[in-house]
Amino acid sequence: MSRRIMIGGIALGVPDFRPHAKRFVDGAARGVHQRLMPGAALRRRVNGKVVLITGASSGIGAGVAHKLAEAGATVLLTARSADALEDLAEKIRDNGGEAVAYRADIADLDDCDRLCQKVLEDHGRVDILINNAGRSIRRSVVYSLDRFHDYQRTMQLNYFGAIRLAMNLIPAMKAQGDGHIINVTTVGVFNGVPRFSAYLGSKCALEGWTMAAQNELLHTGISFTLMNYPLVRTPMIAPTKIYDYFPAMSPEKAVDWMCEAIVTRPKRKVTAFGLFSQGMYTVLPKTAELIVNTGYQIVPEFFGKEKKGSEGKSSLASDETGSNVQPLRRRK
Template identity: 45%
Template sequence: MYGIGELPHLIKHSLDTQVSLSRLRRRHTLDERVAGRTVVITGASSGIGRAAAVRIGAAGATVALIARREPELREVAEQIEGLGGKAAVYPCDLNDFEALDATATRILADHGGVDILVNNAGRSIRRRLDESYHRFHDYERTMRLNYLAPTRLMLALLPSMRERRDGQVVTVLSVANLFGGPGYSAYVASKAALDSLTANLQVETLTENIRFTSVYMPLVRTQMIAPNPLYRNAAALTPEQGAQAICDAVIDRPRRIGPVLGRIAALVDRVLPERFDAVRSARFQLGV
C-alpha cells in the first residue's frame, strides 16, 4: 500500500510514461491540428485552462475563452495575441444556463462553428459523508457545474461538428475516476457522470469523425487543491504540464489519456472490487 504522499508521485510518473509512449508514435504537431481552427476552452482564466489556451492560441488556433472573470480573460487574450495568435473573450458563469446558452449562440455566430471543445472548468468539494448529511446542495452545485454545464455546452456545439463531420471534445476528468476518491464523493461522481455521457456520445458519433477524449488528470498545483493540507507538499503537475496533457489529447486524438497506474487500478477494481475497496479504505483512514 502506498503512502498518501507517495501515491501522487507514482500517478504523475505513470502519466508521463503513457504520454512519452504516445509521442514516439506521433504523426502530427499541435500546429497541424489547430491552425486556422476554432477551439473553445472553459475555465480559461487561470490554471490548466489558461496554460492550454496560450499554447493552443500560439499554435495558430482562434481560441474562444470562457470563464467568469473578464479581466483575467482579457489578460489571457492579450498574451495569446502577443504570441501572434487570435483570441475571443466570452465572460460567462457556466452555472447560469441562460448565460451559457447565449454564450454558445454568440460563439457560433462569431465563428461559424467550433472545431474543438475543451471542457476544463470544474468545481471540487472535499467533504466526508459524516460532514455531508445536511449539505445536499454540495452535490447539486457540483453536478451543475461539472456535469450539466458541459453537457449543455456540448448539446449546443456538437450539431455544427456533426454537420461538418469533423470535431473533437476534450473533457478534463480526474484520476480519482480510476482510483476512487473517498472524501471527494460529490466531485468524483459528477466527473464520472460526464465520463459516462461522453463514452456513449462517442459510440453514437463514431462514424462521423467526432472524437471524444477523456483526460484523467492527476493532481495539479492550482487554486482548486489549495484548501487541502494533505496536498500541500504532495507531488503534483504544474498547470503547464496539465496543459500539455490537453495538447497531447488534441494532437493524438486518443479515446483516453490517463496514468498507466490508474488504468491498472481500474482493471483491478473490476476484477477484485472487495480487495481494492479495502486498499482505498486504508488510504482514506490514513488521510483522516
C-alpha cells in the same frame, strides 16, 4: 443520408464503415507525427481551427490557450473572471496569437446557451471544445448529509454545464463532418477517492455521457476524449493544504498532456497509476477497498485545511459572476 434495407417489414439502417477505417488510418498517422515532431503535429492539427476553452482564466486552461494560440488556433476563452480573461487574451494577442474572451457562468445553463449562440454567430463554428471548468469539494459523505447542495453544485458545473455546451455545438460539428469534444475528468473515478463523492459523482456522470455520445456519433466525424488527470498543482487544489504533501502533476505536464490529446484524439488519456487502479478494482475489488479505506481512516477529515471554507474550488468557482455573454472589449 443513411441507407435502409427492409427485413421482415422493419427498416434497418446499413452501417457505413468508411469513417471508422479513415479514423484508424488517420489516428495511426497522427500518433507517429506526435511522437516524432510534437510541435509540428500540434500546428498541423489546430492551425486555423476555432477552439473553445472553459475555465480558461488560470491553470490548465490558460496554459493550453497559450500553446494552441502559438500553434495558429483562434482560442475562445471563457470563465467568470472578466479581468483575468482579458489579461490572458491580451498576452496571447501581444504574442501574435488570436484570442477572444467571453465572460460566462458555465453553471448557468442559460449562459451556456447564450455563449454558444454568440460564439457561433461570431466565428461560424467551434472545431474543438475543451470542457476544462470544474468545481471540486472535499468532504466525507457523513459530513455532507445536511449539505445536499454540494452535490447539486458539482453536478451543475461539472456535468450539466459541460454537456449543455457540447449539445449546443454538436449540430454544427455534425454538419461540417468534424469536431472534437474533450471532457476533463479525474483518475479518481477509477478508485473512488474518499471525501470526494460530490466531485466524483459529477465526473462519473460526465464520463457515462461521453462514452454513450461517442458510440452514437463516431461515424459522423465527431470525436470525444476523456482526460483522466491525476492531482495537478493548480489553484483548484490550493485550498486543501494536505495536497502540499502529495505528489502532483505539474501544470506544464498537464498542458502537454492536453495538447497531445488534441493531436491524437484518444478515447481516454490516463496515467499508468490510473490503469493500475482500474485493474485493482476489477480484479481485486475488496483488496482495493481495504487499501483506500485504510488511508481514509489515517488522514483526519480536516487535516491541513484552511479555515475559510472546506472546498477545493477552481478559479471559476471563486470569480465574479457575469450573467451576460459578450466578447470583452480590448483595452486601449
